[in-house]
Amino acid sequence: MQTFDLATRGLRELNQTLHALRGTTNETAWEIVNAKGSHAIAVGVDAPLDITVRGSTGYYCAGMNKQATIRIDGNAGPGVAENMMSGRVIIEGDASQYAGATGRGGLLVIKGNASSRCGISMKGIDIVVHGSIGHMSAFMAQSGNMVVLGDAGDALGDSLYEARLFVRGSVKSLGADCIEKEMRPAHLAMLAELLERGEAGHKAKPEEFRRYGSARKLYTFNVDNAAAY
Amino acid sequence: MTDFPHTPPRFSATFTPDVNAEIRRAAATGIYDIRGGGAKRRVPHFDDLLFLGASISRYPLEGYRERCDTSVVLGTRFAKKPIVLDIPITIAGMSFGALSGPAKEALGRGASAAGTSTTTGDGGMTEEERGHSKTLVYQYLPSRYGMNPDDLRRADAIEVVVGQGAKPGGGGMLLGQKISDRVAEMRNLPKGIDQRSACRHPDWTGPDDLEIKILELREITDWEKPIYIKVGGSRPYYDTALAVKAGADVVVLDGMQGGTAATQDVFIENVGMPILACIPQAVQALQDLGMHRKVQLIVSGGIRSGADVAKAMALGADAVAIGTAALIALGDNDPVWEAEYQKLGTTAGAYDDWHEGRDPAGITTQDPELAARFDPVLGGRRLKNYLKVMTLEAQTIARACGKNHLHNLEPEDLVALTIEGAAMAGVPLAGTNWIPGKTGF
Numbered sequence A: 001m002q003t004f005d006l007a008t009r010g011l012r013e014l015n016q017t018l019h020a021l022r023g024t025t026n027e028t029a030w031e032i033v034n035a036k037g038s039h040a041i042a043v044g045v046d047a048p049l050d051i052t053v054r055g056s057t058g059y060y061c062a063g064m065n066k067q068a069t070i071r072i073d074g075n076a077g078p079g080v081a082e083n084m085m086s087g088r089v090i091i092e093g094d095a096s097q098y099a100g101a102t103g104r105g106g107l108l109v110i111k112g113n114a115s116s117r118c119g120i121s122m123k124g125i126d127i128v129v130h131g132s133i134g135h136m137s138a139f140m141a142q143s144g145n146m147v148v149l150g151d152a153g154d155a156l157g158d159s160l161y162e163a164r165l166f167v168r169g170s171v172k173s174l175g176a177d178c179i180e181k182e183m184r185p186a187h188l189a190m191l192a193e194l195l196e197r198g199e200a201g202h203k204a205k206p207e208e209f210r211r212y213g214s215a216r217k218l219y220t221f222n223v224d225n226a227a228a229y
Numbered sequence B: 001m002t003d004f005p006h007t008p009p010r011f012s013a014t015f016t017p018d019v020n021a022e023i024r025r026a027a028a029t030g031i032y033d034i035r036g037g038g039a040k041r042r043v044p045h046f047d048d049l050l051f052l053g054a055s056i057s058r059y060p061l062e063g064y065r066e067r068c069d070t071s072v073v074l075g076t077r078f079a080k081k082p083i084v085l086d087i088p089i090t091i092a093g094m095s096f097g098a099l100s101g102p103a104k105e106a107l108g109r110g111a112s113a114a115g116t117s118t119t120t121g122d123g124g125m126t127e128e129e130r131g132h133s134k135t136l137v138y139q140y141l142p143s144r145y146g147m148n149p150d151d152l153r154r155a156d157a158i159e160v161v162v163g164q165g166a167k168p169g170g171g172g173m174l175l176g177q178k179i180s181d182r183v184a185e186m187r188n189l190p191k192g193i194d195q196r197s198a199c200r201h202p203d204w205t206g207p208d209d210l211e212i213k214i215l216e217l218r219e220i221t222d223w224e225k226p227i228y229i230k231v232g233g234s235r236p237y238y239d240t241a242l243a244v245k246a247g248a249d250v251v252v253l254d255g256m257q258g259g260t261a262a263t264q265d266v267f268i269e270n271v272g273m274p275i276l277a278c279i280p281q282a283v284q285a286l287q288d289l290g291m292h293r294k295v296q297l298i299v300s301g302g303i304r305s306g307a308d309v310a311k312a313m314a315l316g317a318d319a320v321a322i323g324t325a326a327l328i329a330l331g332d333n334d335p336v337w338e339a340e341y342q343k344l345g346t347t348a349g350a351y352d353d354w355h356e357g358r359d360p361a362g363i364t365t366q367d368p369e370l371a372a373r374f375d376p377v378l379g380g381r382r383l384k385n386y387l388k389v390m391t392l393e394a395q396t397i398a399r400a401c402g403k404n405h406l407h408n409l410e411p412e413d414l415v416a417l418t419i420e421g422a423a424m425a426g427v428p429l430a431g432t433n434w435i436p437g438k439t440g441f
């Protein structure tokens, strides 16, 4: 385990050090201490590293992550794991707005709650939230899966495309073109696997969730649907 | 019976035939008109300006003999690897999806041969474009279609798109007809559906967030790449100042004449300001912050000739970008396809239904048969020629004004032909010393 003190060595050196490991296959373990809400911690990592950030992070922690497992031992600021490509990001606490925005792959696990716009424009990422999510979550979500053990706020899945949303608790309201869909055996199996990978297998059962997705009515503009926009 | 003279038929200046036709079209279809291109109405433009040339007090440089440099360096503020271009005319961002793969290739070929850069667009980075562009600017758009860290790293600069002149405040639009398998896959969306991309970035709002977003992009790319911020011409003074504050290396400012692949006509014609009105305000903001020439300014929107380039630079821009003109150089709207334009109910020069994907010239389409009509090698050569001509024209004017670098052109070299032009550009009306709004008349 290598320890990196952000307070003494600074952000630039941190990311430069992690980037220098690009192309390596060693699953080295790193611990970043004194995060103190800094922005852009461990962004653009592209190696199978195991990174633990001690403390809470500012904006865009783990942005565009590839391959690495990044664990935040605290809360995460806005845009955590934005545009993640692969790997895993696990937040022990809560996450602010836009968690996992535009994520294209990998797994984002939020053990607390997530604020508004969680999974906005998601493009293939899997997101598992142990708590609840705020309004406008999964707005224009393109693909990937979002699993919420708690409740969802207003306008869930507004204008979404092919992403699948699974919510265990209540949904305050569904956004335009988002509807409840039938939960089929294949979905239950997928959900079981997602819960397991999302470190929530012991907290919930697939049967307790409801599935939401696109009604696909806004896919091509139709003047009779104009009021929905 | 006496034949009294009667009033000849008279058309309204308000309800013109065009206006009436649009009312009938709207009544018949129930949907607004979508089209490509920029504002078609006449707005104050570079045509309203003239150069004074040399005189007794200013001597000219010898054409063809005395040097007049054209190079420009972009990204000197923070980037470890600024971009050096031979000419100050860049190719603006146009999406793969709006344009065919071979058209993007031709832009890369032509720009590289002329010593300048190309820019990706809403559809992500294609191999055609990266492979054929010596210098490629990678757009970071609200939709983030295809966005990935590998392409960020293999780009030469990053352009954060906040807005576009044709539609400040509007998002992207790529209608189903143009969503081929390849386009759909790059954007991670089902084939054949209408793609209305977001108008706001998904993970930041406002200038303070933007500053942090730029920090993130710089960290991901190890502070190597210049970061541009592109804004539509709406509040150029404040947008430029805020872009500088947010940490931009380069500000890209696009006026209302700027082209688009597909937008509502009402948006194109009624939102945003002409580029002529935008440049002086942006330059003022840079000067007020002590950043003129330190943060470079690229302007676009209706740039057609070396004269336009020279005028934009005389007003204080460091470089320009072209979209529509580059497409025309490639062969868009060429009268050789007139018979086919007629079949589409239009005529060469007026064709703007780029969103329908049936472009006879094979440029703004994803239809393999139409796209095959377009030869990227020939297209690249034509674009190179055109860029060279524009450069020669700008140099001709600069030498006549006694300038040994295009950057040395200045507002004092200009006068305006119209009061509007004088007020917007902040240069005197020709034959007077009147700058409306500035001097005491």
Ligand SMILES: Cc1cc2nc3c(=O)[nH]c(=O)nc-3n(C[C@H](O)[C@H](O)[C@H](O)COP(=O)(O)O)c2cc1C
Pocket (backbone or CB within 6 Å): B036, B037, B038, B092, B093, B094, B095, B098, B099, B120, B121, B122, B123, B139, B161, B163, B164, B165, B230, B254, B257, B258, B259, B260, B261, B300, B301, B302, B303, B321, B322, B323, B324, B325, B354, B364
């Ligand atoms: C076909 C086409 C596609 C465009 N696509 C984009 C785009 O993806 N992103 C963007 O920022 N601007 C886009 N633009 C706008 C150009 O980048 C540029 O601002 C504009 O074309 C400049 O004005 P001009 O066409 O008068 O030269 C597009 C323009 C055209 C004509």
